[in-house]
Amino acid sequence: xxxxxxxxxxxxxxxxxxxxxxxxxxxxxxxxxxxxxxxxxxxxxxxxxxxxxxxxxxxxxxxxxxxxxxxxxxxxxxxxxxxxxxxxxxxxxxxxxxxxxxxxxxxxxxxxxxxxxxxxxxxxxxxxxxxxxxxxxxxxxxxxxxxxxxxxxxxxxxxxxxxxxxxxxxxxxxxxxxxxxxxxxxxxxxxxxxxxxxxxxxxxxxxxxxxxxxxxxxxxxxxxx
Amino acid sequence: xxxxxxxxxxxxxxxxxxxxxxxxxxxxxxxxxxxxxxxxxxxxxxxxxxxxxxxxxxxxxxxxxxxxxxxxxxxxxxxxxxxxxxxxxxxxxxxxxxxxxxxxxxxxxxxxxxxxxxxxxxxxxxxxxxxxxxxxxxxxxxxxxxxxxxxxxxxxxxxxxxxxxxxxxxxxxxxxx
Numbered sequence: 001x002x003x004x005x006x007x008x009x010x011x012x013x014x015x016x017x018x019x020x021x022x023x024x025x026x027x028x029x030x031x032x033x034x035x036x037x038x039x040x041x042x043x044x045x046x047x048x049x050x051x052x053x054x055x056x057x058x059x060x061x062x063x064x065x066x067x068x069x070x071x072x073x074x075x076x077x078x079x080x081x082x083x084x085x086x087x088x089x090x091x092x093x094x095x096x097x098x099x100x101x102x103x104x105x106x107x108x109x110x111x112x113x114x115x116x117x118x119x120x121x122x123x124x125x126x127x128x129x130x131x132x133x134x135x136x137x138x139x140x141x142x143x144x145x146x147x148x149x150x151x152x153x154x155x156x157x158x159x160x161x162x163x164x165x166x167x168x169x170x171x172x173x174x175x176x177x178x179x180x181x182x183x184x185x186x187x188x189x190x191x192x193x194x195x196x197x198x199x200x201x202x203x204x205x206x207x208x209x210x211x212x213x214x215x216x217x218x219x220x221x222x223x224x225x
Numbered sequence: 226x227x228x229x230x231x232x233x234x235x236x237x238x239x240x241x242x243x244x245x246x247x248x249x250x251x252x253x254x255x256x257x258x259x260x261x262x263x264x265x266x267x268x269x270x271x272x273x274x275x276x277x278x279x280x281x282x283x284x285x286x287x288x289x290x291x292x293x294x295x296x297x298x299x300x301x302x303x304x305x306x307x308x309x310x311x312x313x314x315x316x317x318x319x320x321x322x323x324x325x326x327x328x329x330x331x332x333x334x335x336x337x338x339x340x341x342x343x344x345x346x347x348x349x350x351x352x353x354x355x356x357x358x359x360x361x362x363x364x365x366x367x368x369x370x371x372x373x374x375x376x377x378x379x380x381x382x383x384x385x386x387x388x389x390x391x392x393x394x395x396x397x398x399x400x401x402x
Contacts, residue, residue: 031283037264044335045342045354048394053337056355056398065402078261089290089330116289117263140396156398157389159355163382177378187388190401197395200337208339211332213268213290217261 036060036074037216040191041160042081044212047197052148055081055095055198057214058191061158068155068190069135073099076219078119079194083109084211085204091115093203096122097153097194103129104153104194109202119217127151150197158191263287268333269350270343270359275308275367276301276328294329301325308367315366316373317349324366355391355398360384 032038040061047054057079063071073079078098082091095108098121110125130143133154143151164185169175203210265286267273277285278300285297302325306312314320319327327350334350335341341352344362353359361381368376389399 030279032265032286035264039265039267041270042267042333043353043355044333045352046340053335053341054395054397063401068401077264084290084332089332114260117287119261119263120259121261135401140400142395150395152396155401156396157387157401159387159391159398161358161384161387162360163384166382178382180381180383182383184384184388188402193396193398195396195398203337205337208337210335210337211268211290212335213266213332215263215266217263220260220262 032216036072036077037218039214039216040158042212042214043159044210051200052197053200053203053210055196055212056159056193057081057097057195058156058158058193059216060192061160061189062186063155063158063190063192065188065190071155071190071192073104073132073153073192075099078121078217078219080119080215080217081196082213082215083203086206087209087211089211094119094122095127095196095198097196099132099153103131104151105129106149106151106196109198117217119215147202148199149202150195152193152195154192155190156193156195158186158189160186162186263289266331268331269328270353271363272328272331275363276304276325278304290330290332293331294326298325298329301329305367311370311375312367314371316369316371317366318371319366356386358385 036059038059038061040058041056043054043056045054046052059079060071075098078096080097081095083093083095084090085092091112093109094112095106096110097104097106106127106129107122107125108127110122112119112122114120127149128143128145128151130151130153131141133141133152135155140152140154145151161184163178163182166175166179166182266288268290273282273285277297281297281300285293288296302321305321305325312321315324333353336351339351340348341354342348343350343353343357343359364382365373365380369380373380391397391399
């Protein structure tokens, strides 16, 4: 009886972990899997300068080193940090990034003309362009805008860590729990990241709190450009 | 050339100029009339993968936070209880309804006045730092019960940090492998 219960709990755990594996969002999306629009993770944290907040948005996960030089941002994929600063879960500010000719153009933080699932580039709030740091560069290329916002775009180590292999063992019924110590399956893999460090005062948090989400959007068809 | 023909010629030249203008406009770096449709989204780690049923994953990725609780709340609660039928409360003292209430509006909360962490034992959902062990936090909240100690084989993957050190300054993430 007890054994049966353990098995049930374990099977449930497997399913749960099955989800988490691809975690945080690595390949969770059938429609965008393996494409430039496939997001992996969002991080938001206080910068080295504690007056600033750092936004990290990553795409195209599980890139082996050999696949990383060929991984590119897409000129028709808009990457956005959406920021709610008054607690209603609707974006009040957006920071937008889109690739063009070897660099990433960044717009914002901008009050968006359109909220929700359909977006426009907020051209009037062009912030700056940052060249994509090439794979193998000894130093990341960083651009700082006139209002103190720092920009980076390019391949990075995937900061996510998780024992995916042991998960597979558990799923296959070859193990009943995680190992201790575990083994980080994401070790040695890369992502394509947009990283933006913003002075907090530009974010106008109404009660010291923000709600943030990361989106990728595809250019609507029918436009010749 | 008749007067009529001349007039037509003038019109045509104007049309040519307009076409030329239109052509130039096409080469603007960011055409203003173009819209972009949401393809994927993420806020807190693993919400879609754990709590959304396979058939709805793309739908969730196209959703906006303010619509999520109504559209996905009951599905998420069902999946929580399917994953852990013994769920009572978790380390945060949240019932299934309360836990899903927090999770079903998927935004990553971030403090602009203090420490930013997913969960450090004191601060809850004030951001997500690079070194936060979000998997262990989520496993513990799912399987660890009220004291976090239930199902001990499942509440940690025992990978407690990244494989390479992060940078102390911008851009913080390590160079690619």
